Amino acid sequence: MAISANKYFAIVGSNDNPTVTALYFVGILPILISRAKRTNWHWTYAIFTFFVIAGLLVLRCRTAYVGLFIEAAVYIGMCYKGKVHVIKTHPFRNSIILAVVMVMLSVTGTWLYNMKKDSADGRILIWKLSAGMLADRPQGYGYGLFEKYYNLRQAEYFSKNDASSMEKRNADFVYMPYNDYLEQGIEGGIVGMLFLMAFYTMNIRKAWKGNKVREAAVLTAFCVMSLTNFVCTSIQPWLLVICCSALTMTDRDKEKSQQQSHLRAAKVLNAFALTLFATCACSVVLITRAQLALKSLDIEMKTVGKVHDGKFGAIEKSVSTSEAYWRIRAKNSMSQDFSDNAIAYIRKARLYSSAPELLGLESEYLRRNGDTVTSMQLIDTLSDILPHVLRLKLILMRYNASCEEREDALRYAADILSTGAKYDTDEARAIIQEAKKYYEIYEK
Secondary structure: OOOOOOOOOOOOOOOOOHHHHHHHHHHHHHHHHHHHOOOHHEEEEEHHHHHHHHHHHHHOOHHHHHHHHHHHHHHHHHHHHOOOOHHHHHHHHHHHHHHHHHHHHHHHHHHHHHHHHHHHHHHHHHHHHHHHHHHOOOOOOOOHHHHHHHHHHHHHHHOOOOHHHHHHHOOOOOOOOHHHHHHHHHHHHHHHHHHHHEEEEEEEHHHHHHHHHHHHHHHHHHHHOOOOOOOOOOOHHHHHHHHHHHHHHOOOOOOOOOOOHHHHHHHHHHHHHHHHHHHHHHHHHHHHHHHHHHHHHHHHHHHHHOOHHHHHHHHHHHHHOHHHHHHHHHHHHOOOOHHHHHHHHHHHHHHOOOOOOHHHHHHHHHHHHHHHHHHHHHHHHHHHOOOHHHHHHHHHHHHHHOOOOOOHHHHHHHEEEEOOOOOHHHHHHHHHHHHHHHHHHEEE
């Protein structure tokens, strides 16, 4: 949630990831082109199309470029679907075209990889660890829990494996696997992954058989883009996918002939749908009100410094499964030295997330209460979740050095030197210099 700048809207959303916009542009491009051909407002749609293409070039989203290629390939394929005999009569020409296409794909693939090499290498690590998670628990970890379990898995990977410096520098706190199929598989198990695959397969097959070129191009593009990015969790692109699916499944000729026979069943389904909608709407209203109250309490806490804990208790039933609720309540309790409450709230928040802030809060609480050993263990886990953050490794090096644990201190110093700085800053250079000096003095 973001603070609203308009007094008539108490709550607003924010979306600062340009990828979502790029994916949406890919989806609407065939629609704009088809409208430009068929309506009297073709100049208007032609201008919109120009700005969409310009936007895609500016956004530099690799997934979007792949999606554009898929859309073009599907469009051409459907146009020549009934002209197979023409292809058969020119085998030599077709071989030349195929060779040129393969070379272009190789060159383009290399260019896309080098465009954001660090990002690509980071995603390879995410996919590798996510595939391992799916293999370990094919029944799934639970919806909404990818972030929690993945980052703990990443911490385990860096603590037990001799990872490369490239992996350490590129690894970061991860919210999604940048692959919808893996995300559905990790959260909902193999069944969840198969449902998403079946959804795309049925719709693309239906669009292809019904000769719905526009819908087939859009759905196939999103099916492929889901392999390297997040479509299901992006509101605008996923809404576009649902709309294309509805258009694909609509058959007007059959609809007229079957209208009477389906009327009774439609009434029953409509009644069920309305009941379900009303129930969900009430739940959404209560949750939204509670989140608005939570946002107000957060602002009040940042302004005043502390809020009476009872105000948080009043909205607990509505947002008790929210990591943000327990985290904000824990920070409020720590500001008032309600230590027992604070640790309970932190650990409830950690049921839903492994966010670095939560580990930092628990570590701070334990340090305040004298449990330095467990506090440092949490910092160690945090340094494996964020291996490129050299400051965490420095804290561990200094702590072990102060405890005369020279071997462990040397290990953290070597880790700092092998990881190196992701960004060349004064702080990073100072940390590396301190680790280098310690390592040179005490190295055996």
